[in-house]
Amino acid sequence: MTTVLKLGGSVVTDKSEPETVDREALDDAAAAIAAADTTGGSDAVGTADSDGLVVVHGGGSFGHHHAAAHGVTDTEGTHDVEGVLAIHDAMRELNDAVVGALQDRDVPALPVHPLSTAHRDSAGETTLPSEQVETMLAEEFVPVLHGDVIAQSNEGATVLSGDEIVTLLARQLAADRVGLCSTVPGVLDADEVIDRIERFEAVADALGASDATDVTGGMAAKVRELLDLDTPASIFGPADLAAFLAGEQPGTLVQRRR
Ligand code: IP8
Numbered sequence: 001m002t003t004v005l006k007l008g009g010s011v012v013t014d015k016s017e018p019e020t021v022d023r024e025a026l027d028d029a030a031a032a033i034a035a036a037d038t039t040g041g042s043d044a045v046g047t048a049d050s051d052g053l054v055v056v057h058g059g060g061s062f063g064h065h066h067a068a069a070h071g072v073t074d075t076e077g078t079h080d081v082e083g084v085l086a087i088h089d090a091m092r093e094l095n096d097a098v099v100g101a102l103q104d105r106d107v108p109a110l111p112v113h114p115l116s117t118a119h120r121d122s123a124g125e126t127t128l129p130s131e132q133v134e135t136m137l138a139e140e141f142v143p144v145l146h147g148d149v150i151a152q153s154n155e156g157a158t159v160l161s162g163d164e165i166v167t168l169l170a171r172q173l174a175a176d177r178v179g180l181c182s183t184v185p186g187v188l189d190a191d192e193v194i195d196r197i198e199r200f201e202a203v204a205d206a207l208g209a210s211d212a213t214d215v216t217g218g219m220a221a222k223v224r225e226l227l228d229l230d231t232p233a234s235i236f237g238p239a240d241l242a243a244f245l246a247g248e249q250p251g252t253l254v255q256r257r258r
Contacts, residue, residue: 002137002175003053003245004231005033006166008182009060009147011238012098018061019090021097027104029181029241034105036245038142052137053245054169055098055109055144058162062094063087063147067159074164075124077155084157087149088115095146102142109142114160120152126164130172137173145169163222170231178233179244180222185237186251187219198257200224226254 007029014020038053059067067073070083078084095111102109118128136143147162163180170178186193189206197203200223207220219235226233234244236251243250 001177002051002173003177003179004166004170004173004175005053005055005179005245006162006181007055007057007098008180009058009062009064009094009162010183011060011181012057013060013062013094015061018065019093020061021094023101025238026097026101028238030101030105030107032242032245033102033142034107035242038107052140053142054133054137054173054175055102055142056162056165056169057094057098057144057146059091059147060094062090063159066090067149072149072157072159074159074161075155077152077158079156084115084149087159088113091146091148095144098146099144102144107142108140109144110136112136112143112145114145114148114150114165115157118148118150118160120150120155120158120160122153122155124152126150126160126168128160128165128168128172130169133169134173163225167225167229170229170233175231178226178229178231179241180226180233180235181238181241181244182235183237184235185240186235187223187254194252197223197227197252197254200227223254227256 012022012026014022066087070078072078099109099111120126133143145165148160149157150160152158232255234249234251234253236244240250
């Protein structure tokens, strides 16, 4: 069983204070991961080589304000090397905290920094080689990736979000499960968690998105990308992380009807 889990930046950081880890929330997440079988378990499915858990985390109060300060987005790049390093260093610091919290709970976590492995072409197509992650999984480590800046042809460097990493890895690893742990308990329709999403059009109104193009980003963009995956994806809050890792489907299940 291969699982790709994203810990949202807002879950593990205090977004009201620049570069502040939410230690309690991070430790709770690390404890839930430590209690789960991260090596795939005896009922593992899929190829033995890729069994296990991959963790990806977002930027929260670390990457985003540096990216904004340097005018860098996922499409607008910079050639200012100090700016690129400021964003990357902030994300590396948060990654150190996440890896450290997992190691403190005896989870065999190892950092993977996308700046050193990924790139984009001038059309915005991202390449994130997964062999390193697959080898770590085969050796029973838990790779921990993060949203980052990466080199992009003709743009200098642009932002690679944790969400894009999740969808790229889910495809490349042929993951069995995807989980997005966010600050909300699922995709909400007037404060009610939607159990299951099979078509974007069915929830476009609730997400405040247009049927045609998604210009709102946020939850609407997440749902669209997850619907394009073959892998079932759950969106849930921190209180449901242990249940997700135990194999349940808390929050909202996003899976296109095929
Ligand atoms: O929070 C963004 O990752 P996200 C990372 O998953 C940076 O969108 C560098 C701002």
